[in-house]
Amino acid sequence: MSFPWARQYEPKNAVTKFLDEKLPLPRLVYNAVGAGYPVPRNLSYFWNFGVLAGFFLVVQIVTGVVLAMHYAANAQVAFATTEHIMRDVNWGWLMRYAHANGASFFFIVVYLHIFRGLFYSSYKAPREMIWLLGVVIFLLMMATAFMGYVLPWGQMSFWGAKVITGLFGAIPLVGEPIQVWLLGGFAPDNASLNRFFSLHFLLPFVIAGVVILHIWALHIPGSSNPTGVEVKSESDTVPFHPYYTAKDGFGLGIALLAYFALVFFLPNALGHPDNYIEANPLSTPAHIVPEWYFWPFYAILRAFTVDFILPAKLWGVIAMFASILLWFFLPWLDKSPVRSGHYRPLFRKFFWFGLIPAMIILFICGGAPAEEPYVMLSQIATAYYFIHFLVILPIISSVEKPEELPYSITEAVLGSDKKMVKGENAEPAV
Template sequence: MSFPWAREYTPTNGFMKFMDERLPLPRLVYNAVGAGYPVPRNLSYMWNFGVLAGFFLMLQIVTGIVLAMHYASNTEVAFATTEHIMRDVNWGWLIRYAHANGASFFFLVIYMHIFRGFYYSSYKAPREMVWLLGVVIFLLMMATAFMGYVLPWGQMSFWAAKVITGLFGAIPLIGEPLQVWLLGGYAPDNAALNRFFSLHFLLPFVIAGVVILHIWALHIPGSSNPTGVEVKKESDTLPFHPYYTAKDGFGLGVVLIIFMMFVFFMPNALGHPDNYIEANPLSTPALIVPEWYFYPFYAILRAFTFDFILPAKLWGVLAMFAAILIWFILPWLDKSPVRSGKYRPLFRIFFWILMLDMAALFYLGGAHAEEPYIMLSQIATAYYFLHFLVILPIISSIEKPDPLPYSITEAVLGSDDDAALNAKADSAA
């Protein structure tokens, strides 16, 4: 979106003029996150999660590079080098705990970012590409996190790698060759560890590249906002800096306090104790689970327990991937002309039911594969797909939304007479 009232970048000294003419990086930054980028004036703290996600991505890249300097991707010494980092490398314990807990916080803020997108329909036109690139980022994050989980080569690392790669074996015809190709053999070993380490190191930079595309796509239509009403005039916006840099800075400070509480006082609370036992192919853990941020999809995977045309295992694999891939078509499933859930009373009810369903899947993914958890997983999985494929399209067709404000200014400051007159003129025309 073009904002005619956006502030133009004006170099203030000879050096900045030189840079602006030859390598206009200051202009790029100014137009992307400075006073030259107007954003809706009514953004709440729910819009902080994009910046928080960017911070944790940078934290993961920096701490990951340092950890890679001391890690050896060899099954004979991988577990020992992890302990070496913790005990012998200067500040190694801090870097590793920051990296491990940073992954959890990265997923936490991304989940909040996604759920905010669900509620405020951030996937609707003209921001479909922003949403689609966001889903690609999430898929890349999942692949990166899974490979990182394997690297410490503890008990849970080994068995998670064996179980998850074993899922590909359920694919007809190509499943077993694909599984062998992924592992470099018939079981997780040196070849698999080397491959996972290489990809785990590479993919964060790929994620960073897609994030740049994500931000670029966002700057074309501009940011969404809690009302779902598009920007109409200058009074609807504020410069990103200093207003939202201050707001994002405050939000980041609060989250960092919580993050440091985990790093310094309970660094293993989000991990699994079995991963402090060296990998042993002859000893199967009592409960094999992935990291907590995979729990909903793991619950969906385990919900299929009987064969129907296809093997149950294959149904589980298909459903697990479909649970994320369905987000790609979300902009076309929700046909309501109103974006914000604030003005969609029926949608709002079913949104919170979906959140309860997701909470149930989070819990069930970490539970034992036994009754009543299997039955509850099946119910929660059925509702998850029912919501997106049936309930959401029906709601968007039959729902009568509440009246929208004429403009963002009216939503923030009250009556906007100019906007009201323009709306009446449009109605008369």
């Protein structure tokens, strides 16, 4: 994003001048997250979650590299090396708990980031590429998290890998070969662990690369804002530093308080008890579930129970992947000229009283046993989920009458005083 009023980087001494000529890294940082990057002045704390997601990605990479130094991807010793890390490696318990709970916090802030984007229509032009890259990041996160869940080689790790890879077996003709190729055999074993460990180690760096593209795409049109009104003048913006570095720092402090409370006081609260039992191919757990952040998509998978033209299992697999892939089409499904949900009364009602409850129900049903009433509830929530995006959203965007938008971001913040809107000084009071 280039605005004529954006502050320009000026090297202060011989060293920074030399660096700026040969490797302009300080200039890049200054223009990306410094005073040289103007952002809308009305961003709320909902815009903190992107920074928080980046922070937890770094936590995952750092702790993951340390854990990889002590882990052995072998079915005979994988569970034992996990216990070795916990008991014998200096600060190993902290690294493992920080990594396991860091994954949960990573998904928490990303889910909040996604729902903020859905409510404020951050997928609309000119920010379609930012949204599309964000969906790619989410898919990579899910793949990485699934492979990481297998590595401790507990009961849920083994049976989760068997069930999830078994889904590919539902694909006609090529399903079974794909499943065997993924596992390196007919059941999770040494080959599976080696493959999943290698990919689990590699994919976070791929995610980091796509995050860089995500940020790069963001800097072309600039940040969105709660009003959905584009920047019109210098008075609509403030420098990212120090205003939003301070705001993001405060949000990060609150997130870290919750994160460390979980790591130090409730480190196993989000894990499944069966995963603290070594994997046993001859003992099937009573209730196989993935990690909590997969629950809504697992509920969609299990919502299909009747064969209709295709097997129910295949319908479930198609719906599970389609529930995320349809996000790629949101920029074209939602035709409303207004972005912010604050100015879309009909959209707002369906979002808060339709989509959000449906997602909550899917979260609950995904972690519950595959029995009534959870199966029926997941079927209803799944139906609404797809109807919301494929039917309701396009209809709303065509028939809805939006509320009046403010003239500018400045007007939304300071009121409709024309001198304030134009950035002029108000006349002194008499």
